[in-house]
Amino acid sequence: SQGAMGGRGAFILFEGADRCGKSTQCKLLVDGLNSRGVEAELWRYPDRTTAIGKMIDGYLQSQTDMDDACVHLLFSANRWEKRKLMLEKLASGVTLVIDRYGHSGTAFTAAKKQPGLDLEWCKSTDAGLPAPDALIYLEMPVEETLKRDGFGGERYEKTEFQREVVKNYELLRRDAWKCLDASRTIEDLHADALKIAMGAVEECRTGKPLGTLWE
Numbered sequence: 001s002q003g004a005m006g007g008r009g010a011f012i013l014f015e016g017a018d019r020c021g022k023s024t025q026c027k028l029l030v031d032g033l034n035s036r037g038v039e040a041e042l043w044r045y046p047d048r049t050t051a052i053g054k055m056i057d058g059y060l061q062s063q064t065d066m067d068d069a070c071v072h073l074l075f076s077a078n079r080w081e082k083r084k085l086m087l088e089k090l091a092s093g094v095t096l097v098i099d100r101y102g103h104s105g106t107a108f109t110a111a112k113k114q115p116g117l118d119l120e121w122c123k124s125t126d127a128g129l130p131a132p133d134a135l136i137y138l139e140m141p142v143e144e145t146l147k148r149d150g151f152g153g154e155r156y157e158k159t160e161f162q163r164e165v166v167k168n169y170e171l172l173r174r175d176a177w178k179c180l181d182a183s184r185t186i187e188d189l190h191a192d193a194l195k196i197a198m199g200a201v202e203e204c205r206t207g208k209p210l211g212t213l214w215e
């Protein structure tokens with residue numbers, strides 16, 4: 001079935017370092033879209049509910065150890081395993097608001113600075129996945145995220161590591177990214193995100209083709 005107004009749904013992606021407010025904005029955006037008659041769903045990566053996702057969850061909670069390349073491949077596989085459903089949802093007119101994607105995958109693994117795991121290698125495992133129609137990057141200095149409520153206890157939630165993650169996002173950054181200052185109020189950010197998302201929804205409804213990474 002096609003969406004009520006015809007055409008495909010949009011893929012709206014939120015990216016940014018840990019604790020920049022992505023999850024809050026994703027929830028608000030889905031509600032905002034739904035209340036404007038746009039059928040939208042909230043997805044997140046890693047999707048910890050699948051068999052692969054459970055392995056990733058154990059790693060992030062330091063219950064298990066894993067080779068750095070191996071866990072990178074699992075994060076990537078966790079996106080590939082949901083590709084078919086993603087394509088079906090979008091084709092049926094559903095807009096997907098997604099909390100993290102391959103950009104997190106590359107920014108975080110490359111932050112480990114392991115030989116061989118450079119940006120290009122990290123990107124390569126996601127090449128060919130559906131590309132976002134709009135990427136909203138929540139920008140905030142690591143010092144500011146710390147002031148908010150500190151990091152949790154998961155792997156990677158360390159100040160120095162997050163600094164490297166932010167540097168990698170800067171290297172991945174494209175002109176098409178919508179960069180928002182994450183230190184603004186929740187309401188201000190939501191207003192901008194909603195405007196960006198409604199624009200993308202309209203473009204997709206009227207025929208914008210879905211791209212692939214890493215265009």
Ligand code: NYM
Pocket residue numbers: 018045046060075076099100101102104105106108109155156157
């Ligand atoms: N993360 C997330 C990665 O290292 N690679 C990936 O491909 C993805 C999608 O997992 N610190 C990291 C970023 C986060 C952690 O994400 C868990 P979240 O959004 O806190 O559940």
Ligand code: MG
Pocket residue numbers: 018154
């Ligand atoms: Mg987290």
